[in-house]
Amino acid sequence: MEAAVTTCYRHPSYETYVSCVRCERFICPDCMREAAVGHQCVECVKEGHRSVRQARTAFGGAVARGAVPVVTYVLIGLNVLGYLAELIRPEVVDRFSMTGAGLTGPDGGRYLYVSGDLPGFDVIGVLDGEWYRLLTGSFLHLPPGDSALGSVPFGVLHIVFNMYALWNLGRLVEEQLGRARYLGLYLLSALGGSVLVYLIVPSDSVVGASGAIFGLAAAFYVISRRLGRDMGAVNRFLAVFLIWMLISAGFTSWQAHLGGLLTGAAVTVVYAYAPAGRRTAVQAAGCVVLAAVLVLLVVLKTSALTG
Numbered sequence: 001m002e003a004a005v006t007t008c009y010r011h012p013s014y015e016t017y018v019s020c021v022r023c024e025r026f027i028c029p030d031c032m033r034e035a036a037v038g039h040q041c042v043e044c045v046k047e048g049h050r051s052v053r054q055a056r057t058a059f060g061g062a063v064a065r066g067a068v069p070v071v072t073y074v075l076i077g078l079n080v081l082g083y084l085a086e087l088i089r090p091e092v093v094d095r096f097s098m099t100g101a102g103l104t105g106p107d108g109g110r111y112l113y114v115s116g117d118l119p120g121f122d123v124i125g126v127l128d129g130e131w132y133r134l135l136t137g138s139f140l141h142l143p144p145g146d147s148a149l150g151s152v153p154f155g156v157l158h159i160v161f162n163m164y165a166l167w168n169l170g171r172l173v174e175e176q177l178g179r180a181r182y183l184g185l186y187l188l189s190a191l192g193g194s195v196l197v198y199l200i201v202p203s204d205s206v207v208g209a210s211g212a213i214f215g216l217a218a219a220f221y222v223i224s225r226r227l228g229r230d231m232g233a234v235n236r237f238l239a240v241f242l243i244w245m246l247i248s249a250g251f252t253s254w255q256a257h258l259g260g261l262l263t264g265a266a267v268t269v270v271y272a273y274a275p276a277g278r279r280t281a282v283q284a285a286g287c288v289v290l291a292a293v294l295v296l297l298v299v300l301k302t303s304a305l306t307g
Helices: 042-051 070-088 091-096 133-139 154-177 179-200 210-226 231-250 254-273 276-306
Strands: 102-104 110-112 122-124
Touching (some): 070 091, 070 133, 070 154, 070 179, 091 133, 133 179, 154 179, 154 210, 179 210, 179 254, 179 276, 210 231, 231 254, 254 276
Antiparallel strands (some): 102 110, 102 122
């Protein structure tokens, strides 16, 4: 009696006598995948990959060594696009910079806001409901013509230094936190820097990603402590950032730097020490609470200025 002819379940025209060690369906050479013992079919291999739990870092991010730092690339791209927009249309800086409270006069000029309403003058900035400035200013930089260092075109150096720092810090922090947590850290740090500017010097007009980058520096410090790394080099690294904050106080916004630093540290502490069993929920709740506190501070400052 002849044995029944068996064919591949995915390719019925192919005669085969080899079966998958998991589902026992017959498979042809095109559908075979090497296993520890025997062969598996394509579908069983895919199912196995789905059932394998992906390794996570101490902060909940997916372990993906050698992965492309997509968020860092996107953030750098947005900053560069913002700078190109400034070159093409210089009014972009006035429209989207972090301005807490300012006035435009009948002649179109910009003036400092004191209090109350002045006939013929229009209030601009966060005080006038332009809340988007709290974030958009972090994607702009000083125009090329601005020079706070004598003959040095500081406007160009401003974006070059910031993007260099973002490239070096961003890749390290994104690898440990994962994309979503890293993006939340960056945006909250930028927001924290803008909020401190609004609280202390609401009449100033500030641009630059420095607040967010100082937040990344604080995150790098907290991450290093959480992972038990040698803190000697890390302490020296953070000291450089603090010294730069003091040196640059005369021509950049130390308020944005300090606000970003404190916010970034707070966010990363929540990331680093959230209980493992409820890590994602606690981290998300912590970010929401922090964002709510920053918004509340803006509301209170606006009330104080208008009152």
